[in-house]
Amino acid sequence: MKIERIKGFRDHYPEDMEIRYSVFTRITNVAENFGYQRIDFPSLEYLEMYKQKSGSELVSQTFSFTDKGGREVTMIPEATPSTVRLLTARKDIPRPVRWYSLPKVWRYEEPQEGRFREHYQFNADMFGLDSAEADSEIIGLAAQILDELGLSGKYQININDRQVMEYILNDMNIQNIHEAFSVIDKYRKITREQFISMMAEINVDKKNTEKILDLLSERLDIKDFEKKLKSILNNFDGLKNRIERLKTTFSYISFYTKSDIKYDFSVVRGLSYYTGIVFEAFDSVGELRAILGGGRYDGLSTLFSDENIPAIGFAIGDAVLEILLKKYNLWEKYMRKQSYYICNLGSQFIEYSINLASKIRKSNRIALVDITGRKLSSQIKSAAEFDFALIIGENEVKSGTVTLKDMKTGEQKTIEEEEFYKLL
RNA sequence: GCCGGGGUGGGGUAAUGGAUAUCCUUGGGGACUGUGGAUCCCCGGACCCGGGUUCGAUUCCCGGUCCCGGCCCCA
Incomplete structure (x- = not known):
């Protein structure tokens, strides 16, 4: 039934x-x-x-x-x-x-x-x-x-x-x-x-x-x-x-x-x-x-x-x-926290991604780590409803950077990790 | 409690007394092993429930249920 x-x-x-x-x-x-x-x-x-x-x-x-x-x-x-x-x-x-x-x-x-x-x-x-x-x-x-x-x-x-x-x-x-x-x-x-x-x-x-x-x-x-x-x-x-x-x-x-x-x-x-x-x-x-x-x-x-x-x-x-x-079109979100979708390109980078997410959350923002192991294109698709995507893979972990993509404009840049934290 | 109108995938829909139930969208996957949310392809997913009529019912009839709306009442 x-x-x-x-x-x-x-x-x-x-x-x-x-x-x-x-x-x-x-x-x-x-x-x-x-x-x-x-x-x-x-x-x-x-x-x-x-x-x-x-x-x-x-x-x-x-x-x-x-x-x-x-x-x-x-x-x-x-x-x-x-x-x-x-x-x-x-x-x-x-x-x-x-x-x-x-x-x-x-x-x-x-x-x-x-x-x-x-x-x-x-x-x-x-x-x-x-x-x-x-x-x-x-x-x-x-x-x-x-x-x-x-x-x-x-x-x-x-x-x-x-x-x-x-x-x-x-x-x-x-x-x-x-x-x-x-x-x-x-x-x-x-x-x-x-x-x-x-x-x-x-x-x-x-x-x-x-x-x-x-x-x-x-x-x-x-x-x-x-x-x-x-x-x-x-x-x-x-x-x-x-x-x-x-x-x-x-x-x-x-x-x-x-x-x-x-x-x-x-x-x-x-x-x-x-x-x-x-x-x-x-x-x-x-x-x-x-x-x-x-x-x-x-x-x-x-x-x-x-x-x-x-x-x-x-x-x-x-x-x-x-x-x-x-x-009256007033049924809407009043304020929304900034949100970050962390695309994690392999389980070997998970520690880096989790640490990154924790730092973002400490500044009272939303951070979610993609733990599906899917390819990047699928992860980006899931990131579409977030404000930003952060791409974390071999390049970023080796150089201590993050790749930040603004999902509204499509703009993307790779910056030092410390530089990113200053934005929060 | 009473009355009216409805019910087809998650959402929106089309058609039909008979064969594999339409289209759009959403979801999953692929083309594309790190630049994608575009595009193309593939996949998954529905006739509200029960009974009746019938050779055969998603379709017709009855009952129930839920939804929408009205009455009663209003917290």
Whole structure:
């Protein structure tokens, strides 16, 4: 029987992995330059961890099983609960805590565009602060990562706030807040008529539905945000502090990026643990799923400890990001080490070649010795994808030289060994 | 879980109810025992799996599987 790859999973060959790794490195570099430190955690966690806070829908879409010890476990579907588990397990870590991770995560769903059953997910989180400064730093980090990847001007970030949304729905006396969120979340995908009838189904009256539609109709500049709320709400005053904080947050975000950041009441996010600001980044053309998403999730720490630790973070999946970068020809190697292919013309010269390779590697360059014993023409063929070929045979070993061929230009010269080392 | 479209060497493809399954490319080798990645020649490599119809199935039918996309949901 021919063994095939499991559905929804991907193989990554060197030519792909080289670029993927380069993209990941650029992302993690930005995070590290912000002072975020890398953590890692198991790929397998107790299913229970997701049952309590992530929502039942998520749990039904996990790779879960009972292990030989009778434990109900799952391939992690997201990083946040594990990250919080690590945090609460240690009481000595000074706050604020700035952490990032780049795990693989799994979801049992039908694969479709930008969506696989296994993918990489970059996560960045900050714990210990509940403030506009913290919120804006996290969103600023997200924006700078996308900017670093060359996506400036090609994405937009939409921000909303769970507390604002709940306040609005309460102000309208809507009882089924959770269901209403679910309908609001679909706003961009359904027609106006469908929206109205779905709202009616959960007992939201026509007048309030019209108000909500008015809110959802456009992405707002933060300066128009307050005006809009005033026009909608019966009791505006209770929201004043929240609005001030959001205005401050938007103002601070502008110190991080010039990108298109707007308030958008249609951003709800599915995870039930979000408690404050929530945000998503989209491709400006609007063809793809969200590039990244995140928000504030104060309270999740109470799953693992008595302490309530403020928390905010976001995640970037590699699938949509890859589509987007490819679309703009940005899926490419960022920097590449110089590489040398050493054509070794006989086993009697192997010591010379190995020493040469070692010296090159010590200067953090790639060196590979051809140990096939093939004729030179075949070795040169293999050298084609390297920057340089070094030919080592009787002539070179006797005279203490190397023959260096630039594989881009075809230029070739024989120089003293010491002379060559000076080039490194 | 549901729906639609697909599946021919590693990649891209052609054709076909019947004989050795086409072409390009990639890979290996040779012409060329140290100047090659050009050129020429040679070689290797495929009908997704199972069942059915049929004298005969890669081709037609059914089921499965995987891929692509959509729904649901979204981490």
